[in-house]
Amino acid sequence: MKNLIRKNAMALVALAIAAVTLMAMGTPESKLAMKKWGYNPAALPGAQWVDITGQTEETDTTPGQYLCHENEEQICSGEFEEEVNPNAPGAPAPSNETYGEFEPLD
Amino acid sequence: MKAKYLLNIITIALLLLWIPVATEKLIDFTTFKHTLLRQPLPHGLTYMAIYTLPALEVLVVVMLVSPRWRQWGFLLSAILMALFTVYIGLALLGTWDRLPCACGSVISGMSWTQHFWFNLLFLGISVVGLLVKKRQHTSDPVDQVVG
Structure with a gap:
């Protein structure tokens, strides 16, 4: 050597x-982006997993996958087990999150 | 003598690109894998890319470092950059409904358009290195071993 x-x-x-x-x-x-995920208190009793910056959407091609975008570029994502309803109270935090900070607001 | 200096500069520029790129993929392989799985590519091709891309990038680095294999390093670098450039070019042309996810890139501060030009620049640098090296061989075969 x-x-x-x-x-x-x-x-x-x-x-x-x-x-x-x-x-x-x-x-x-x-990391590129730090977005917070959590229950949206305004949506109670049917709380929703949302990116609190307001730029998240669920994909229509892959169930359980949530993405967040900035302009046209996807910059973070989170995945839930298919059988899990992330919008149900008490749902677990997503797995395989990328460039996002996931924590329940409750 | 000038060709040797130019080749050294080109080699260092390419090492500055490929070493961080390859290192990030190897250190954070899970993120790289997930990033690639989110790309709009056929599943088989994606899995092939997941395992071959890091290996090829490491191979580029090893070849560039070795005087004996440097020319092949320039060639492989040019091929890889051409592939990446074409992919980004297709994305910018709207081949897919939405731009593929760029998260996980070591050059994460760039827009897709900037990334395209960046890749094109390094493709050009790789090609120039290859041409200069080939010309150097033609003019001085002994230099093939010395590098």
């Missing part, structure tokens, strides 16, 4: 880039 690095400066450059990359990924706040 030492010989390889001595003979190949590009390997050293690659290692340096990799090190910086790993350090940067260890830094929090690298």
Whole structure:
């Protein structure tokens, strides 16, 4: 390894880039969007899982999958088990959330 | 001598692209997998991409680092960038009802249009590297080993 690095400066450059990359990924706040999901109190008694920024919609192609958009770009999502009704009180938090912060408001 | 410096600059530029891209996929493989599964692609193709893309990106890095294989690294980099550019181009042309999800990208601050031009730029850089390297071989075959 030492010989390889001595003979190949590009390997050293690659290692340096990799090190910086790993350090940067260890830094929090690298996510794109932070949206909050939770019950909408205004919809009680039939509470709804909504993105409280108001930009969420359920997909019509995949049951149980909720997405949030900013303009035309999908930026976060959450999935529920198909048999779970996320709009029922006491429903669990979604799984497989991406770039969203999910927590019940109650 | 100038060609050697140019090749070094191009190689470093490509390493600055591919190392973070590959690293993110490997470290957060689950997110990468879910992101890809949300793309409007056939299921079989998606699963193939999930496992081959990170491997190919690592291969690009290894090839670029090695003087012996650098030319192939430029070629593979160009091929991958061409594929990504075409995909984004199709998305921008409205091939699908909605733009595919861009979440999970290491270059997540970019719009789709910006990402398209970014990819095109690096496709160009890869092609230039390949052409310069080939020309270098033609003018000095010994350089093939030295790099």
